[in-house]
Amino acid sequence: MSSSNYHRSWIDRPHLDPNTRLLTEEYQRGITEFMGLVRQLPEAETGMLRCPCSNCKNRKIIKEWDVWTHLLLSGFTRSYKIWYHHGETEYEHCSTSEPQPAVRLEEPIRTDVDYGVGTEQMVNDHFRREDLPNAEARRFYDMLDAGKQPLYEGCRDGHSALSSATRLMGIKTDYNLAEDCVDAIADFVKGILPEDNVAPGSYYEVQKLVAGVGLSYQVIDVCSDNCMIYWRADDQRVTCKFCGKPRYKDTGGRVPVPYKRMWYLPLTERLQRLYLSERTAQRMRWHAEHSTDGEIRHPSDAKAWKHFQSKYPDFAYERRNVYLGLCTDGFSPYGKSGRQYSLWPVIVTPYNLPPNL
Template identity: 40%
Template sequence: MADRGWMYSGWKRGRPTNEWVEKTNEFLDRAYSIPELVESDTIKCPCAMCRNYFRHKRPKIELHLCHNGYKENYQTWTSHGERRENHEHVIGLEVQPEGFGETDRMDDMLVDLAGGHPPLDEETPTGFAEAFYRMAVSADERVHDQTLHSRLSTVARLLAIKSQYNLSVACYDNYVGLVHELLPPNSKIPQDFYRSKKLLEGLGMQYHKIDVCEKNCMLYYKDNKNKDTCDICGTSRYKDGSNKVPRKVLRYLPITDRLQRLYAHEGTAKLMRSHKEDHVARSTKMLHPCHGKAWKQFDDDFPDFAEDARNVRLGFATDGFTPYKLNAASYSCWPVFWVPYNLPPGVCMKPEYIFLAMVIPGPEHPGNKLSVLLQPMIDELLNLWAGVKTYDASVKRHFTMRASYLWSIHDFPAYGMFAGWSTHGIFACPQCMCEGNAYRLKKGLKATWFDCHRRFLPIDHPFRNKANAFRKGKTNMENNTTGNI
């Protein structure tokens, strides 16, 4: 089977020839004879639609090959047991071990992405599948004949540079235009930013723009989506002028797709169960949040949730920062992050596993209106608590993934906004509440907690009887009634 021109020329009058059918059966017999390629009686489908990214059983592969033919340039069966011994020599290009070209791992990324969205039963690809197939074609398509860079890897690098250096769309279009002038006329890089984004549409990482009242009173969301004025303060939704430009926009990035992507990769899917199956789960030391009281109490309260180790425990983090220079006008922007704590301690704190879920716009901090701005995230959490169908690449099966919110990470002022507890005055401590023994200074009336710590000492400690070492004329024989240290 050295001469494989039959793969593309073995059709006459729209039908496969006897030679094509015979050699296709030989190809499938050979592939199924290699145990490493077969999983649950399926192998990778080499048709022009699946392109070795989806797995099927033999009857469906035969049907796909008859309908779609083989993927282009597949004379070397790299996904069916063969190795590419002699790579094509490319003039003037040296492939670095950690560079792009054949080491950019774009194919691996697409295999993981395909695993997260197994093929549908219908033959015609729609929605995600259609965008994925367009992206898969670009992963195999070189920019031009004298480079190993694929169309997909090149566009991914260009968009990464744009994001890293905060380039405008016009700047991106201009330097892509210059790149086109430097490359041969038949180069296949998209001509502008719009076409570049369309190429990566198959990644499925969408975000939503939600208009917000200028005073954060309400979101133009769900039932309020088509309103033009705020129901609370009466402020117009749009700026003055004929164009409908919103005064303030909340950008929301759903986390469901990104949690599902964690299970699309076989290695990461196993890590998501490590808190229950790994040696860390059996440790007697505090090595993971699963050893904490909050995690264990949650498991006791919701045993049906704790039964499946793949259900996700999430941590929430938010705080304000100034995106401009300190000498510029004050502007407070609030990003919101989620952290999946199922992962091992050395993994879950890495930047790639901390998901940006929301960017709350300024210029002022949201204050007690923070709960209004978190509505889309709360709605998604309710859906995740009910469960979403997810594909687990480690076991090659679907399961119902659920997620719960366990912890919040923020500073004390942000705690007041998020939890609705005033962090000012003598009742600022959310643990001690009214039992904190704080008082106000006589002159400045500021709240102070000086000398509130002696009640935590043993009852016979000498500091308790000292009347002038702390507050003048005050001893403290009070017991710790809050239970906190």
């Protein structure tokens, strides 16, 4: 299915002429092109289409005539330049009226609005048809679409409830703020915004929004001497099976308090996330599909990688299998304040991806 210029710059401009308050000619051509494209879809025979206006944002399926009305009155969703909800799955450059950027695998340059959390990129990354691989994937993308709802009517593009929550969570981590402090900041910000705003008003609401992304974690009790973790078959044990030391402190309270805990970020759902879109799934095959000139620019160019593949040919045959690199080291984040805590992060890197990712 053909499409026009990837930029589709008419989407970024006001759909009404500021002098006449009528639709601009550029916008009329743009929505005419869009409606011509969607009429080729099988769904068009039903007369019901997904509406990409700035209010519906592809979340509603309505009659074709109502789609026209919405686009004329409300304008087009500004971030929706690849019409993946309406049949487009890849960039197709059919116009030369504007310079075309090369399709690259690098991450986009972050703007001030992005705050380094990549919310916009996560949403725009799902170039796919409506037939998502499973219900879990559909829930995830629906959540991200909902997360793009602007904080209030007329706010700058890129500011949503989800981006605000991730920004607040980042500030809390960077400055080691107490939860009460985040509550006060969130309540203050929500209070000075227009009344129809959807900004999180408390740390609890921030946690709920961020947790919706689906990257959960588990807290696991650990032996005070690091002999073992109380997990799976050992989940109900109250003493260490190696040194015999108790699992819980003698506090006398109803809720047992363990001597030590660790935070575990499950790998499976994070790896599955990399295969939820066509683009990231393609990048996960990069290690097997890229060409090399003999220089080592990636672990897959080295002899050790090729030796591993020769030793495990069944694993190497399926290029979608994940090659993981693991590293760990300990440090004390509270050394200056004299606290006796240490942190041992375990970092796992998927080597399937190109070096720039």
